[in-house]
Amino acid sequence: MTKEHVSTIAETRTDRIFLAGVKVMLTIALIAVLVPLVYVVANSFSSAGAVSAGQVFLWPVEPSLRAYQEALSDPQILRGYYNSLVYAIGGTLISVTLTIAIAYPLSRKTFFGRNVIMSLLLFTMLFSGGLIPTYLVVQDLGMLNTRWAMVIPSAIGVWQVIIARTFFRHTIPDDLYEAAVLDGASDLRFLWSIVLPLSKPVIAVIALMYAIFQWNTYFDALVYLKDPGLYPLQIVLRNILILNSTTGAAADVAATLERQQLANVLKYALIVISSLPVLIIYPFIARHFTKGVMVGAVKG
């Protein structure tokens, strides 16, 4: 009673009905998002036969770990996992370094030509040469079918530059720079010892953005890579999940049916395995992610 009447002027009947409606709607949204996710997980833990017969809905039928054993012993999948890790870690390091190297100077008022450079960057968001002209550049640089093609052509995102620049501008006061200069610090020294330690949150955000993008994308690999040994996980997934290429040769005719059934349950297990790293860390980073998006939006 006491709590209520400080903040609210008695809720009317319509308001209470409305609020109930809102809650029902949100519950429906929650279920709509959750059901496919739970469905996939439940199937991945079921037996091959039950999955192929379509018996599984939200709870595993004839629980089995067979699909996971199969997936985790497939060299193609393990190779893809390893490659994706290499691209995600290496690509993120390169991307973050380059992003800071351009965002920091652009955030400084004393940097001559920063507005011209910024417009040049913004223009690339509006207009691009297109697929083939970019492909020609990558070809000329000799990057086709190398690991470099996965991390260099998409190294810097303009959006991430905007986020970092906005952060630097709003959190590093000019006085701080002047004080550092009086103490004899150079620009690079100031960036390294003062700006970077103060900017950990924004660096974490853009690093996560790059890492998740690298982990999830398949386009560059599709266009630039031919050697299956270099394929990232997403291309391997596409081959197995969507193009239905079976892994390994079927040993004999009798085993074919079993293999076919296994292929179905394997798909669910693969979905879980590939999405797990991101979905596990996501609840912890969601808030920072949001903040990063907002910082970028301030400037727009």
Add this chain to the structure above:
Amino acid sequence: MSGTIEVKPAPAVPVLKQVGTPARIRRPSRWTEARRSFRRHWQLYLLIVVPLAYFVIFKYVPISNAVIAFKDYSPIKGPWGSDWVGFKNFELFFQNPVFWTLVKNTFLLAAYTVLASFPIPIILAIALNEIRTGFFKKTVQLVTYAPYFISTVVVVSMTILVLSPRIGFVDDAIGLFGIPAVDFLGDPNYFRHIYVWSDVWQTTGYSAVIYLAALAGIDPALHESAKIDGASRIKRILHVDLPGIMPTAVIILVLGVGNIMSIGFEKAFLFQNPLNLAQSEIIATYVYKTGLLNADFSMATAVGLFNSVINLFLLLGVNFAAKRITGSGLWS
């Protein structure tokens, strides 16, 4: 334009005196300012060289490479050395029977996506904003946000599995209502619905976050005074919340409509199969096939360029219109 030129009264540095005419000594010219900045902050210029080279090499060289749209590209002669053919590639493309199908498919798919994925996040955000912070609210937010972090390949495979006639549960569900099983992915008429609603499933939670932030930025005093005046929840949503998130919504809509022709390659390509090609072939996938699978570089570039130019004009046009109507646009 650096608006800071006049602010500093130009400390009488000896450098100034050596340079040029004594009459203009009062205020450093842009050139002097540049030189001084170079000298004092050379490290910053050094720092920016590599990323700047990245933008030149991977963004601006491709734009110049796009001349091959007007040429008969020969790998030996290179983009600039190849022979000019004028607008031949464009004419061929416009005369090609697939032209209108591609434009129509691209436009309809993108327009449908914008129509569905623009209002739904706003509704979700407003609904979330109505209920008090607590476990339920946090759960809804966290769960609806999650699909954004799942890769396109996985979302497409999940959709295919869920909809597949034998294994998926959707057919069982509609079977309860006595509807016979449908082969969703084999019928081109379902392609757009599948594309758009899987997109809504994946991005609604993420997009709602932006509106939630905008809602949080609305002055609580407005709500308080509306309450005192006896406004119901619905009235307050209509007259306080909606106007409050209007500028944000305009920007999102401008970006959405402006990018209508550049709708993503990744997902459409994955959903494609020989059966639904009639509606799933869009400009981006056609460029990929013409260019990289058929190795017709000039034609693919022409098609891509046509698309980029239309897209640029759409974006500028929509932004102009939005500014006129609501007073807020991209570069407000």
